[in-house]
Structure formats: C-alpha cells, structure tokens
Amino acid sequence: MQRIGVFVCWCGTNIAGTVDVKRVADALRNEPGVVFSAEYQYMCSQAGQDMIKNAIREHNLTGFVVCSCSPRMHEATFRKTAEAAGLNPYMVEIANIREQCSWVHKDMEIGTEKAIVLGRTAIAKVNLNAPLTPGESPVTKRALVIGGGIAGIQTALDIADAGFPVDIVETKPTIGGKMAQIDKTFPTLDCAACILTPKMVDAAQNDKIRILSYSEVTDVRGFVGNFSVTIKRKARYVNEEICTGCGLCTEKCPQKKVPNEFNLGMDTRRAIYIPFAQAIPKVATIDADYCTMLKTGKCGVCAKVCTAGAIDYTQKDLIMEEKYGAIVAATGFNPISMEPFDEFAYSQSKDVITSLELERLMNAAGPTSGQFVRPSDGKHPHKIVFVQCVGSRCAGASKGKEYCSKICCMYTAKHAMLIRDKYPDTEVYVFYIDVRTPGKNFDEFYRRAVEEYGVHYIKGMVGKVTPTGDTLRVQASDLLANKQILIDADLVVLAAAIEPDKSARPLATMLTASMDTNDFFTEAHPKLRPVESPTAGVFLSGACQGPKDIPETVSQASAAAAKVIGLLVKDKLVCNACVASSDEAMCNGCSTCERVCPYGAITYADKEFRMPDRTTRIRRVAQVNQAVCQGCGACTVACPSGAMDLRGFSNKQIMAEVDAVCK
Amino acid sequence: MQVTEYKPKIVAFCCNWCSYAGADLAGNNRLNYPDNIKIIRVPCSCRVNPMFILRAFQRGADGVILCGCHPGDCHYTSGNYYTRRRMALLFSMLSYLGIEKERTRVEWVSAAEGAKFAATMNEFSAQVAALGENKRLEDLRCKP
Numbered sequence: 183m184q185r186i187g188v189f190v191c192w193c194g195t196n197i198a199g200t201v202d203v204k205r206v207a208d209a210l211r212n213e214p215g216v217v218f219s220a221e222y223q224y225m226c227s228q229a230g231q232d233m234i235k236n237a238i239r240e241h242n243l244t245g246f247v248v249c250s251c252s253p254r255m256h257e258a259t260f261r262k263t264a265e266a267a268g269l270n271p272y273m274v275e276i277a278n279i280r281e282q283c284s285w286v287h288k289d290m291e292i293g294t295e296k297a298i299v300l301g302r303t304a305i306a307k308v309n310l311n312a313p314l315t316p317g318e319s320p321v322t323k324r325a326l327v328i329g330g331g332i333a334g335i336q337t338a339l340d341i342a343d344a345g346f347p348v349d350i351v352e353t354k355p356t357i358g359g360k361m362a363q364i365d366k367t368f369p370t371l372d373c374a375a376c377i378l379t380p381k382m383v384d385a386a387q388n389d390k391i392r393i394l395s396y397s398e399v400t401d402v403r404g405f406v407g408n409f410s411v412t413i414k415r416k417a418r419y420v421n422e423e424i425c426t427g428c429g430l431c432t433e434k435c436p437q438k439k440v441p442n443e444f445n446l447g448m449d450t451r452r453a454i455y456i457p458f459a460q461a462i463p464k465v466a467t468i469d470a471d472y473c474t475m476l477k478t479g480k481c482g483v484c485a486k487v488c489t490a491g492a493i494d495y496t497q498k499d500l501i502m503e504e505k506y507g508a509i510v511a512a513t514g515f516n517p518i519s520m521e522p523f524d525e526f527a528y529s530q531s532k533d534v535i536t537s538l539e540l541e542r543l544m545n546a547a548g549p550t551s552g553q554f555v556r557p558s559d560g561k562h563p564h565k566i567v568f569v570q571c572v573g574s575r576c577a578g579a580s581k582g583k584e585y586c587s588k589i590c591c592m593y594t595a596k597h598a599m600l601i602r603d604k605y606p607d608t609e610v611y612v613f614y615i616d617v618r619t620p621g622k623n624f625d626e627f628y629r630r631a632v633e634e635y636g637v638h639y640i641k642g643m644v645g646k647v648t649p650t651g652d653t654l655r656v657q658a659s660d661l662l663a664n665k666q667i668l669i670d671a672d673l674v675v676l677a678a679a680i681e682p683d684k685s686a687r688p689l690a691t692m693l694t695a696s697m698d699t700n701d702f703f704t705e706a707h708p709k710l711r712p713v714e715s716p717t718a719g720v721f722l723s724g725a726c727q728g729p730k731d732i733p734e735t736v737s738q739a740s741a742a743a744a745k746v747i748g749l750l751v752k753d754k755l756v757c758n759a760c761v762a763s764s765d766e767a768m769c770n771g772c773s774t775c776e777r778v779c780p781y782g783a784i785t786y787a788d789k790e791f792r793m794p795d796r797t798t799r800i801r802r803v804a805q806v807n808q809a810v811c812q813g814c815g816a817c818t819v820a821c822p823s824g825a826m827d828l829r830g831f832s833n834k835q836i837m838a839e840v841d842a843v844c845k
Numbered sequence: 846m847q848v849t850e851y852k853p854k855i856v857a858f859c860c861n862w863c864s865y866a867g868a869d870l871a872g873n874n875r876l877n878y879p880d881n882i883k884i885i886r887v888p889c890s891c892r893v894n895p896m897f898i899l900r901a902f903q904r905g906a907d908g909v910i911l912c913g914c915h916p917g918d919c920h921y922t923s924g925n926y927y928t929r930r931r932m933a934l935l936f937s938m939l940s941y942l943g944i945e946k947e948r949t950r951v952e953w954v955s956a957a958e959g960a961k962f963a964a965t966m967n968e969f970s971a972q973v974a975a976l977g978e979n980k981r982l983e984d985l986r987c988k989p
Contacts, residue, residue: 252869253886254861278884281872286963287880296880303883694922716920760888780922814921815892819931831888836897843856843883844904 184309187218187243188301189234191225191250193280198223200284200293206249210301215309217241226256234260235267245273245311247304249297251280270313272759272830277304299843306842310835316759319809321407322507323750326351328399328689329512331359332378332732333724333739335385337510340743342390346750349504350385351413352395353685356461357382359514363444363538365545367732368596369627375547379460386462395463398685400501402692405781405810406719407507407755415500419468419476420454425492427464431484432456440472442549445542448557449549454484458547466492508746509693511703511715512723512739513686517678518573522581526569526676531649532558534674537590540597554605556673559652563608563672566601567656568594569644570614573679583679585700588729590677591618595631597675602635611638611669613658621731640667647674686726694780695720703727713742721745760830761811762818764804767791768825771802775817775826783810784817852881853907853973857966858897860890862920863955864912870959871966878966882910889913890951891924895935898949902939902982908948908973912962915953925953943981947972 190207192198203221211219218241222230225248237243246269248260253276261271279297287293325341327334330352338348350357364374385391394413401412435452442451444458453472456464468476468484475481475495485493517538520528528534533556535543546552556563570590576582591614598610617639619628631637642659649655653670660667682701690697695715696704703722706714713722723742724735749755764775766789776784787805790798804826815828827833859865865886871878887893890913898909911932913925932951940946950969954962 252865252872254866254869278869278886281869282884283872283880285872285875286877288877292880296883299883303885696918778927780924812921814889814924815887816889816921816924816927819891819894819927828888828892831892833894833896836885836887836892836894837900839885840856840897840901840906841904843885844854844901844906 184215184244185217185242186215186305186308187234187237187241187246188213188216188220188305189225189230189237189246189248189250190219190221190279190301191230191248192221192223193251194223197250197280197284200287200290201279201297202290202294205294206279206297206301209298210247210249210305213302213305216305218243225250226259231259231263234263238264238267238269243269245269245275245308247275247277247301247308249277249279249301249304252276252278252282272314273308273311275304275308275311277301302845303839303842306838307835310832310838312829314759314829317757317761317808318754319407319757321750321752321755322409322505324348324506325508325510325746325750326409326411326504326506327510327512327723329359329514329724329726330354330357330393330395331512331514331724332361332381333514333726333735334359334510334512335381336736336739337512337723337743337746338385338391339381339388340740341746341750342388344743344747345390346747347390347392349392349394349506351397351399352393353398354457355396355418355465355467356457356463357385357393357395358458358460358462360538361732362458362460363541365541365548366596366600368592369623371596371600375460382460382462393463396467399689399692402509403782405812407749408809409506409509409719411504411506411509413502413504415502417470417497417499418465419470419473419493419495419497420466421492421494421497422463422465424490425465426490427456427466428489429456429466430487430489431466431493434483434487436481436483437472437474440469445549446536446539448539448542468493508719508721508749510721510723510742510746511686511689511693511695511726513683513689513726515680515725515729516683518583518681520572520676520678523572523676525646526572526644526674527647527649527654528676531647531654532556533563533649533654533672534647534676536676536678537593537597538678540675544597544600554601561672562605565609565669565671566611566673566675567644567654567669567671568598568610568612568675568677570594570612570677571643571679572676574677575615583681583700585729586618587677587679588618589680589731592621592624592627592731594675594677595619595628595637598637599631599635602637609638611640611671613640613642613644615641615643621733642667680725680729682726693717693720713738713745719749757809758811758813760813760828761808762806762813762815762826762828764806765825765827766803768823769803770823770825771804772822774820774822775804778816778820780814780816781810781812783807783812851974851977852879853970853978854905855879855882855908855910855970855973856901856906857882857884858887858890858893858909858911859884859954860913860920860924861886861888863914863918863953864890864962866956867912867954867958867962870956871963874959876959876963878963879970882966882970889919889921889924890928891921891931893928895931898935899982902944902979905979905983907976907979908969910950910952910965910969912952912954912965915955918955944979945976947976948979
C-alpha cells in the first residue's frame with residue numbers, strides 16, 4: 183500500500199485566486215492512499231520543497247502529488263526534491279491546476295471542483311507508480327558537420343579545438359560555401375576570401391578535422407550519442423590522395439563549354455575542374471555529365487597530362503558507414519529562382535542579374551576579372567537600379583516567400599556603395615519596401631551609402647522592367663512623392679530572396695529533425711534553445727535555421743559547437759526512464775511491436791521458460807533496448823497480447839486516471 | 846425545482862509535446878474552455894489504447910477527444926500516423942455500436958496553438974452537449 187502525500191500550491195494568487203486551495207487539500211486528504219495533505223504559498227520555493235522533504239521523512243511517504251503548475255514547468259524540480267529526500271524521483275505526479283485550471287476558469291467554485299478532480303486523478307495514478315531507474319548509453323566522442331560553408335567550418339574548428347574529432351561532409355568538390363562566392367562583406371567591406379580562406383586552410387590542416395568533400399549523407403540511424411551515418415563519397419574520377427592540384431588538366435581538357443556554377447553560369451569551365459583557386463581540398467574533379475572520356479570512352483587528355491597519375495576513370499561511388507555522437511546540420515541557403523518573377527525581365531535580358539551574380543561580376547576572380555561591365559555587351563553601366571525584396575515578404579502572394587530574407591538591405595547598400603566608390607560617374611537607384619538594418623554598425627553603414635555616397639533610395643516597388651534597345655526601361659512608383667517613375671537603366675540588380683538548400687528537407691527526414699513550412703530547421707526552443715533541434719543530439723548551425731548574415735552565422739556556429747562539446751565530454755548519457763518493457767511471460771514473439779517502433783529499439787531473443795509441468799520450452803520474446811527507446815508507446819497499443827507496457831504511463835495508470843476523471 | 850445546465854463529461858488525451866503544451870498555452874493566455882473537459886497527459890497520441898476510450902465511455906464519459914502533434918511534426922516521427930489509423934477504425938466501430946461519431950474526435954494541436962486548443966474544446970463540448978448523455982456504452986455498475 184502506498185503512503186501518499188498531497189501538496190497544493192497557491193502559486194501566490196495565480197492558483198489561489200480562482201481555486202480554494204484549502205478545500206482542495208482537505209478534499210484530497212480522504213482519497214485512497216493519502217496519508218498527508220497540505221497547502222503552501224509557493225511549493226517550488228526552497229521552503230516549499232523543504233516542507234515536502236520533511237513530510238516524506240515524517241510520514242514515511244512512498245510517493246506524492248503536487249497540485250501546482252504544468253509538469254512541463256516543475257516536474258523536474260519536484261523529482262529532484264523527491265530524490266533529495268531519498269525517494270525515487272518517479273514516485274512524483276503533478277496535477278496541473280494552474281495552466282489547465284485556475285488560469286482557464288474565472289469562477290472559484292468551478293475552479294475548485296476541477297482542481298479536486300485533477301488532484302484525484304493524479305493520486306489515482308501515483309498509487310500505481312513504481313520506482314524507475316533510467317538506463318545509460320555510451321557516447322561516441324566524434325561529431326559530424328553536414329555542410330562546409332562558413333557555418334560548418336566554424337563549428338568544426340571549434341569542436342576540433344576542444345579536442346574532439348570532426349568530419350565535415352560537403353556535397354560540392356570544395357568547402358567554402360556561399361561566402362567563397364561573395365566579393366566583399368558588410369559592414370567592414372573587407373574581402374570575403376581574405377577572411378574565409380584562412381579558416382578553410384585551418385580546417386584542412388587541423389588533424390582533428392576530416393573533410394569529406396563531394397560527398398552526401400544518405401542515411402542516419404541511431405540516437406543521441408550513438409548515430410550511425412551512411413556517407414556516399416561521389417566518384418570524382420581523380421585520386422584525392424595523389425592529385426597535387428597543379429591544375430594542368432583543367433587547362434588542357436578539350437571540353438571547354440561547361441557552365442561554371444561557381445560564377446553562376448556567367449562563364450564556362452572545363453569538364454575537369456577545380457572550382458576556384460583557393461579550393462579545399464585542392465584537387466580536380468571530373469564532371470561526369472560533360473566528360474567526353476566518361477561519355478564516349480574517347481579522349482583521356484587529362485590522364486595523359488597528369489604527371490602524378492591521379493586520374494582514374496574507373497572510380498566508383500564509395501559508401502562509408504561512420505559512427506558519431508552528435509550531428510550538426512549546416513546546409514545553408516540558396517537564392518530563390520527568378521523564374522516566377524518575369525516582370526523584372528530576368529530571363530529576357532542578360533543585364534538583369536541577381537545580387538549574387540553581381541558579387542561574381544565585381545570579384546577580381548570572377549568572370550570579368552573584376553571589370554564591372556554589363557554581361558550583354560561588356561560596356562560599363564552608368565545607371566543601375568537595385569530592386570529589393572524580390573520574392574521576400576510576399577505574404578499572401580502565390581509566388582515568393584513570406585519571410586524577410588534579412589541580408590538583402592545590407593548587401594544592397596554594400597553594392598551601391600562599392601559601385602559609387604569605384605565609379606563615381608554611375609547613378610545608383612535602390613527601390614525598397616523598408617530598409618531594415620538592425621545590427622552593430624549596420625544602420626550607420628546604410629546612412630553612409632545615402633549621405634556620403636549619394637545613392638538614391640526610393641521607397642516603392644518596381645512594377646515592370648522592359649528591355650528596350652540598349653537599355654532597360656524600369657517602371658516604378660515613388661510612394662513618398664506619390665508619383666510614377668521611369669528610369670532607363672543599363673543594369674538591373676535583383677535582391678533575390680533566400681531559401682534553405684534543397685538538401686535540407688531529405689536530411690531533416692533522415693535526422694527526424696522538424697522543419698517549418700519554409701523548410702528551415704526548427705529549433706528546440708525559439709528563444710532559449712536556438713541552436714538545438716528538437717531531436718536530441720542534432721544541432722543547427724547557420725542559415726539552415728533561418729536567414730542570417732555572416733556574423734550571426736559564425737556566432738550560431740560557435741554556439742552549436744559549444745553544445746556539441748557539452749554533449750561529447752560526457753562519458754555516458756542518462757536515458758529516459760519511462761520506456762517500454764515487455765512481459766516475457768505474455769509475449770508470443772509476433773514482431774508486431776518491432777514493426778511499429780520508429781527507433782528500432784525492439785529486438786527478439788530466444789529464451790528458455792520453465793513450464794508448469796516442469797519441462798522447459800524455448801520461446802522467442804521481444805526485448806526493448808532501453809537506450810534506444812524514446813517512450814512513445816506505439817508498441818504498447820500494437821501489442822496483441824498486452825505484453826508490452828510503458829513505464830511511467832502504464833495501461834493500469836492511464837485506466838486509473840480515466841476512472842478518476844469519469845467518477 | 847432547480848434546473849441545472851447539463852454539462853457533458855469529456856476526457857481529453859493530450860500528447861506531452863504538442864497538445865499538452867498547447868493546452869498550457871491556452872492557460873497562459875487566459876483563454877477559457879469548459880471545466881467539464883479533463884486532460885490526461887500521454888507521451889504521444891499513439892500511446893492511447895482504444896481500451897482507454899472504451900473505458901471512458903463505460904465509466905460514463907459523454908465524449909472523448911484525442912489531441913496530438915500535426916502530421917509530420919510528431920516528436921516520435923510517426924506516432925500520430927498510427928493514431929490516425931487506429932482511431933479511424935475505432936471510431937467507425939464505435940459508431941457501429943451506436944456511439945455517435947460526434948462524441949469522438951482526433952485533433953492536431955501544436956504547442957503554439959493555444960487559441961486552437963481552446964476553440965476546439967469549446968466547440969467539441971458544445972457538440973457533445975447537443976447529443977446529451979451517453980447511455981449506450983455506460984456501465985450502470987459504475988454509476989455511484
């Protein structure tokens with residue numbers, strides 16, 4: 183027989199305002215098993231907890247119920263209280279009489295009556311509670327970072343600095359991500375490559391970091407501390423160990439007409455290529471879609487010129503299976519497609535470009551070697567129109583994104599400023615809905631573009647861009663002056679909205695990490711746990727969680743690394759105590775539970791049973807891996823023989839709750 | 846003779862991660878819903894055994910509502926899909942037994958949908974109240 187204590191909390195006036203706590207305590211005193219009942223102003227305070235501890239000792243309590251706020255709030259607190267007084271922490275139940283009673287009802291009578299029922303329900307449950315001990319699972323002291331942009335690089339560097347091995351998996355032939363394509367960074371205007379490439383080199387030279395470029399994660403199994411990940415290393419037809427990155431093959435390859443994705447297709451590269459001069463790893467990759475040798479078997483120029491003998495046309499995709507304790511998603515972003523926005527004539531004119539294309543046009547290593555000229559005729563543009571929020575903040579529209587892409591206001595100010603600085607004879611117009619420049623030194627930066635550099639900022643949206651002869655006719659409205667404007671521009675730059683990389687959605691499914699409607703990863707808590715995914719052991723870094731600029735990305739990357747390190751330093755993880763368990767005497771080994779388990783926590787073993795007639799029989803029975811079971815209870819309902827039950831939420835406990843509610 | 850307003854007895858099973866938190870949020874925002882709805886916390890909506898629902902009706906509940914995370918958002922990945930299938934079967938069987946299908950419901954309520962939780966409860970309570978007392982499965986031996 184249990185000896186149960188009941189503690190009713192006033193929570194100041196939060197509960198006592200609409201619930202007669204004294205009456206609740208008195209009413210619950212007569213419930214079965216209850217030997218002690220009291221109320222107090224703040225049960226969660228030190229004094230309140232001491233009161234519980236004393237009652238446990240004085241009245242020899244075997245379990246207790248706290249009628250207070252939501253168990254999501256203080257269940258852990260009161261479990262610790264129980265433990266401190268020598269009671270098993272799972273002998274505690276909470277009756278939620280604040281969030282689900284006193285705050286919902288205004289009438290004292292109604293609130294009190296409901297609180298009594300809720301208390302009675304919790305008592306009925308705790309009468310059937312059994313002491314539980316959580317299991318433990320080991321931690322693989324190694325991390326996986328998916329994505330090799332600035333977010334992934336920073337996370338990997340920080341984890342490696344703490345002494346743990348890290349693998350970076352990057353789908354492209356090189357790490358570096360979007361930042362490698364950017365020319366200058368705001369608000370300091372220092373060159374992106376100058377600050378990124380040393381970090382890439384650091385990552386390559388760190389003996390704790392292994393870079394798996396041109397690779398993809400294809401499967402993730404396991405759970406926090408014990409992930410098992412399948413990685414596909416795509417065939418690059420070049421032996422990474424031998425290639426010296428001399429680049430001779432990339433000069434001699436006869437297939438010259440491959441669109442260069444690093445320059446967003448504004449120039450061409452060879453079928454064998456190194457994406458950019460500072461690529462890491464600096465090895466060549468053969469593009470199988472364009473390589474004549476791979477397609478027809480007739481060429482082999484690269485193999486002939488390669489002095490190191492690194493070319494291997496027979497290379498196959500390599501599948502590797504690795505173990506990790508923690509996984510960081512750093513899959514980054516892409517600008518959205520401009521196809522649905524044809525009012526800006528993106529598909530009709532070469533001189534309508536996106537901002538990322540402008541970055542490449544202005545970059546010294548870009549398609550024009552840094553000469554700022556129009557893509558159509560190579561002439562220097564004299565009148566440039568920037569259009570902000572293309573595809574951003576399109577609430578209710580059939581195309582584009584509802585959210586603000588966050589970085590466009592600042593990079594447009596940067597572009598305008600750089601152009602005016604280099605070519606003062608250029609007129610620059612920026613059309614905006616709002617200028618949003620929160621951030622350290624950000625608004626000052628934008629003011630400088632307007633005041634020092636004389637960039638024309640016009641509030642209003644561009645309605646239509648029409649290519650007319652040599653120029654682009656831009657039709658726009660000036661909302662402040664309330665008039666229509668026509669500008670004959672030489673170049674139109676669209677600040678395309680950004681969206682999560684396409685690889686994020688399948689990855690989220692593999693990781694069982696949740697996503698929002700825009701395919702950004704969801705954080706465990708929007709304010710208090712911003713770098714953790716709700717799935718234990720999965721962390722978020724960079725723009726895969728939401729639009730971010732570089733400083734924010736780097737800080738989130740380091741924050742994610744700190745969380746990973748905090749996990750990896752542990753030798754053992756304490757598992758959930760409320761897990762499923764099978765009654766072997768009742769189990770008939772039918773495999774139904776195994777099929778519904780989302781975690782693969784159930785296995786089968788042949789066990790010897792003594793029969794009533796003293797013979798022994800060997801039967802196949804289910805066994806639950808406590809470290810893997812997350813305690814959802816799917817198996818308990820599926821089990822046809824009723825052998826499977828969930829600790830802490832057993833069939834009997836829930837039935838008792840149902841009975842108490844319906845009494 | 847004093848006529849008291851009929852209040853149906855309703856059991857609400859809420860999953861710990863979404864709907865129970867949604868119910869908490871309704872409270873945080875001081876949104877009202879009827880006091881005759883009592884919430885039982887379960888780890889996942891898929892923990893709800895059809896037996897629990899039958900038991901509730903036997904013990905005199907007039908309605909049972911089951912709340913879980915939205916499809917695709919289940920904390921346990923696929924638990925609510927099991928719920929959806931199981932309850933479709935159970936509810937059709939209940940209606941075969943003469944329990945009106947309006948007395949049962951599965952609703953997806955996320956942790957951010959406090960307003961939806963309150964609205965759903967108000968609506969469901971009114972719907973069950975309109976049907977009156979459940980006498981079909983009620984076990985008279987359970988009556989006080």
